[in-house]
Amino acid sequence: MKIAITGAAGFLGRALCARLLGRQAPLPIEELRLTDLNLSYRPEHPRVRSFAGDLRDPALRADLVSGGLDLLIHLAALPSGASEGEPGMAKAVNLDAAIALFTEAAAARPGVRVVHASSIAALGPPQGPVVTDDAPLRPTLTYGALKVMLETWLTDMTRRGDVRGLSLRLPGLVARPLVRTGQASAFLSDIFHHMHAGEPFTVPVSPDGTTWLMSVQRCVDNFVHAATLPAEPALAAITLPAVHTSVRALVSALAEATGHLASLASYAPDPRLQAVFASYPPLNTPVAEAAGFRDDGSVQSLAGRVLRQLRNEAAAD
């Protein structure tokens, strides 16, 4: 397969590339084209070609799609915090450049599989006792609004037969690196880092705050699954399943798995963060599950998977 990945130097891109290039490679790779604005990550591999640059640059996009792709995985985006500050630039990058890339990929290879990393930011703050596949999309951040717009266009391109598109709405992914990249939801990842390190920390939401989480490794599983789907899901834009947990239950699971004390966590709730990132009801995602997408199963296995990730990263440093 000829595969291109945008945003390849981000934490999800790196984990996905590591899986694709690993010993038990899940896909037959003829060529893997990677791009990012600052391509700090360039795996040394004979089948990898790296293109540093801006997706708004037509020449970069031409390099990515030239000769036709079998699979385009689109992870690149100006993140949510930065998008709030510069909505015009967010639209140019997160919508216009992405649509241009999808259109050019379709021209080079009609029917190409396009997997777009959308986000639960497309839903907006969840309302009602449970969120289902029929929940209305009411984003309250520019980042989420642009995800809705890109999902909508990719679904329409799919209906027209230009691409076989799939937008996967990702829940909070853990653990992101400690380095801040403008994601307002980064505090969720920090809980894992601090409990892993056994150091005291302050959570900016209450212990009763609830959220939807997925380990980076389970997310990689789902992207690999998207690349090899036997049949198209009932919708081209779907919310992935996620572990629904309170912050208290998460800290408790991490305490048990690490042997550190749950009392390392103290709480200083910020009402805005609480409303946007820690007021999530249960999530019901039958469309994604029928198509074979999976969450981590439980907060315990989520904690275990993330702690393994952190140990592996520490060992690799």
Add this chain to the structure above:
Amino acid sequence: MKIAITGAAGFLGRALCARLLGRQAPLPIEELRLTDLNLSYRPEHPRVRSFAGDLRDPALRADLVSGGLDLLIHLAALPSGASEGEPGMAKAVNLDAAIALFTEAAAARPGVRVVHASSIAALGPPQGPVVTDDAPLRPTLTYGALKVMLETWLTDMTRRGDVRGLSLRLPGLVARPLVRTGQASAFLSDIFHHMHAGEPFTVPVSPDGTTWLMSVQRCVDNFVHAATLPAEPALAAITLPAVHTSVRALVSALAEATGHLASLASYAPDPRLQAVFASYPPLNTPVAEAAGFRDDGSVQSLAGRVLRQLRNEAAAD
């Protein structure tokens, strides 16, 4: 007020201008700027300025917003049939040019009221026993996909305070002129024209087919109401209420009001048109109704209002 109307030469634009410039003018007009691609309609009035041109032209947009507007009513769009044939051009006109216009109107006058004529095409073919304000948006036409995208961006601009935006999802408007403009739903209007004229006609859906309709005059009422809303609705993109009727009940109401026979109608259902335009369950729109938007009340008053329109048009010819 300084008001601009795009798509002003369309049937809705003409009816809206006629109301705004009529004897019982509902808004105090300082200047009314009209634009359309082919400005075949140019009312002679000292406060009207007409700009023929393409909204993709920055110079035209600059003329429209120069000095700042109090109200921008955006009706212009490549219609649904034409958008299916040319999705790239549809995106350039229905999304990109509209976003540029809204952005420029906001720069000239922050907080300007923008009323965007969206469409039930944004919802897609309705599913379930009743359609509510929480219905997911699943358009199955490029025209509807672009309406979702423009609604989403206008709502986000409103959240950011750039504009006070309002997207009104219009049901089938009746009666459109008999001249075809690429709207696949035109057959609904034709029922009124043929029953008014007392001539036999064929309906391309079954008599049990159900639809949502609004008279052009009631739609004009709703646009005028949007211009003078005392308080913002709970959502910036809302489905307007509409009369829910079967084709049979509509033909029967028209037969009663005109004295012509309901048997003028014969039926040759086309499954695709039936699915997209005549399979509508009841509609429940509390957000729009709480904000003071209204439907025609009943199929009888809808029929009466449209027949008055047709008689007035015949008298004016």
